[in-house]
Amino acid sequence: MSSSKLKLNRVAIVGGTHGSELTGAYLIKKFERSPSLVKRPTFEALTLFGNPRAFKAGTRYIERDLNRCFSLKDLNNPSLATYEDIRAKEICGVLGTKENSKVDFVIDLHSTTSNMGLTVILGEKEDPLILNLAAYLTSINPLVKFFRWSDTQDNSFLRSVCPRSIAIEVGAIPHGVLNPWYFEQTEKLIYTILDFLNSYNTRPLKPSCSTITIFEGIKLVDYPRHQNGELSAMIDPSLVSKDYQPLEPGASLFKTFEGRTITYKGTSTVYPAFIGEASYQEKGIAMCLTAKHEISLAVDY
Amino acid sequence: MSSSKLKLNRVAIVGGTHGSELTGAYLIKKFERSPSLVKRPTFEALTLFGNPRAFKAGTRYIERDLNRCFSLKDLNNPSLATYEDIRAKEICGVLGTKENSKVDFVIDLHSTTSNMGLTVILGEKEDPLILNLAAYLTSINPLVKFFRWSDTQDNSFLRSVCPRSIAIEVGAIPHGVLNPWYFEQTEKLIYTILDFLNSYNTRPLKPSCSTITIFEGIKLVDYPRHQNGELSAMIDPSLVSKDYQPLEPGASLFKTFEGRTITYKGTSTVYPAFIGEASYQEKGIAMCLTAKHEISLAVDY
Numbered sequence: 229m230s231s232s233k234l235k236l237n238r239v240a241i242v243g244g245t246h247g248s249e250l251t252g253a254y255l256i257k258k259f260e261r262s263p264s265l266v267k268r269p270t271f272e273a274l275t276l277f278g279n280p281r282a283f284k285a286g287t288r289y290i291e292r293d294l295n296r297c298f299s300l301k302d303l304n305n306p307s308l309a310t311y312e313d314i315r316a317k318e319i320c321g322v323l324g325t326k327e328n329s330k331v332d333f334v335i336d337l338h339s340t341t342s343n344m345g346l347t348v349i350l351g352e353k354e355d356p357l358i359l360n361l362a363a364y365l366t367s368i369n370p371l372v373k374f375f376r377w378s379d380t381q382d383n384s385f386l387r388s389v390c391p392r393s394i395a396i397e398v399g400a401i402p403h404g405v406l407n408p409w410y411f412e413q414t415e416k417l418i419y420t421i422l423d424f425l426n427s428y429n430t431r432p433l434k435p436s437c438s439t440i441t442i443f444e445g446i447k448l449v450d451y452p453r454h455q456n457g458e459l460s461a462m463i464d465p466s467l468v469s470k471d472y473q474p475l476e477p478g479a480s481l482f483k484t485f486e487g488r489t490i491t492y493k494g495t496s497t498v499y500p501a502f503i504g505e506a507s508y509q510e511k512g513i514a515m516c517l518t519a520k521h522e523i524s525l526a527v528d529y
Numbered sequence: 530m531s532s533s534k535l536k537l538n539r540v541a542i543v544g545g546t547h548g549s550e551l552t553g554a555y556l557i558k559k560f561e562r563s564p565s566l567v568k569r570p571t572f573e574a575l576t577l578f579g580n581p582r583a584f585k586a587g588t589r590y591i592e593r594d595l596n597r598c599f600s601l602k603d604l605n606n607p608s609l610a611t612y613e614d615i616r617a618k619e620i621c622g623v624l625g626t627k628e629n630s631k632v633d634f635v636i637d638l639h640s641t642t643s644n645m646g647l648t649v650i651l652g653e654k655e656d657p658l659i660l661n662l663a664a665y666l667t668s669i670n671p672l673v674k675f676f677r678w679s680d681t682q683d684n685s686f687l688r689s690v691c692p693r694s695i696a697i698e699v700g701a702i703p704h705g706v707l708n709p710w711y712f713e714q715t716e717k718l719i720y721t722i723l724d725f726l727n728s729y730n731t732r733p734l735k736p737s738c739s740t741i742t743i744f745e746g747i748k749l750v751d752y753p754r755h756q757n758g759e760l761s762a763m764i765d766p767s768l769v770s771k772d773y774q775p776l777e778p779g780a781s782l783f784k785t786f787e788g789r790t791i792t793y794k795g796t797s798t799v800y801p802a803f804i805g806e807a808s809y810q811e812k813g814i815a816m817c818l819t820a821k822h823e824i825s826l827a828v829d830y
Binding site for chain 1: 549555558559563587588642701702703704705706707708709710712713759760763764765766769784786787805807808810811
């Protein structure tokens, strides 16, 4: 075991960060009723319900996206006083901040209207724990996908309160819908992750497979829009539900309402994710183009 | 031609009645840009955008479901002053009310998170025009489904402002998502309906097929819930996406979060629709059980 390996003492599982993503919300409620489900011998497991008011209202958020409220700049700005800004500060009271985390690992539960299956969004790039977790999950279920945003420096996601964190992003699930199949798949995935974290505390790290595939976000693409901000085109029918599939230069990207095709002008193959995600439309995102990386783990940490 | 046959002079197409149902919203915008698409020789075609503020906000409604604001009681109640109550009165200024309709036919465009395909929700039961329209659509596309709510007396739907009306309900589409495939299918369906209405104005009614199938809502079923109103069970995995499929007595209906199955206690086969529709959760509806009727049109109207 590497001497730098820090034991995980407190693991936090967060759901309902977005009130209309019901998989995580109802999983947290289940874990709150039966804490033994997430208990493991070597660490304390906390569960936290992110945005109870938005959940009650059946919406993603009340005033502002809670999962964009965790930059240090915003947390330290006393003039920000929306419900979500206040809730973010409350959550930091429990989990700490990225400067002074009170937990050793965070799992934040989300769902998406995009066809991303069981996706694990990875945090810090070079952390052997995270990479070995991905290898372990790959060995158990090769269908699990791994996604990484390109910039996670001082980001504003909830999970950024802890240097070691992941999000689980499951779909396609309409917001406001409780899909039993994905509920059960996500629950199983969480238990597998907790088992891995427990074994990390007790055994040397050893990759469970030699290569993992990570889709890394390289470019956000917005819809073509009219001057008033309304969409002037849809996702091209050929691209619907094709998350993580290769998109070649010249392939169809959008189709205007009048039937004209708009193609991908890039020069290399990319792998779109979050295709047509409902809640990203207001953020100016039609999809996230990713690069597919095969990462070798044939190293001894 | 029957002497009682009244010519259709004004046909209204309404979309965006729910702000997050983007198929209808963007179809109306397309028709507003190109009115010739919905123009037919024998009638005037109006287009109307139901709830522009909710569309802008990306939500179903701002304060109250606009598609429940059209009962005469509510329309005549000056103390109701939500955005949607006011908007309903504005819409009645254009379309009239159920007592004094200013249009001869209404098509209201909706989408659903349930797997209901292309569904046409029929209005008044015994109207030969409506039944022959269903027969015509069946002859063109046998996959189109016909649904009827059991009680349409003095109902509060937008389309109730006109005695002759239908809604188009398309899914599964997550709210907030613009699905290009369904956009094109819905557009095509609207043109087929307009063509039929135009031909109705010029030729005697003659059924295009001898039998139509109508699914008639007979019972609304809510989720099992905890005392605080939160769900205590999900749609059973075996029932997900099985809209319009037969549900036999004793079949699984719900599954609790702890894994217990709750079965259908009825004594006859039913055909659930709107299974797990996201926006019906707040209305206390997990699904609508329907009876399947085969209706013979081998009569000369």
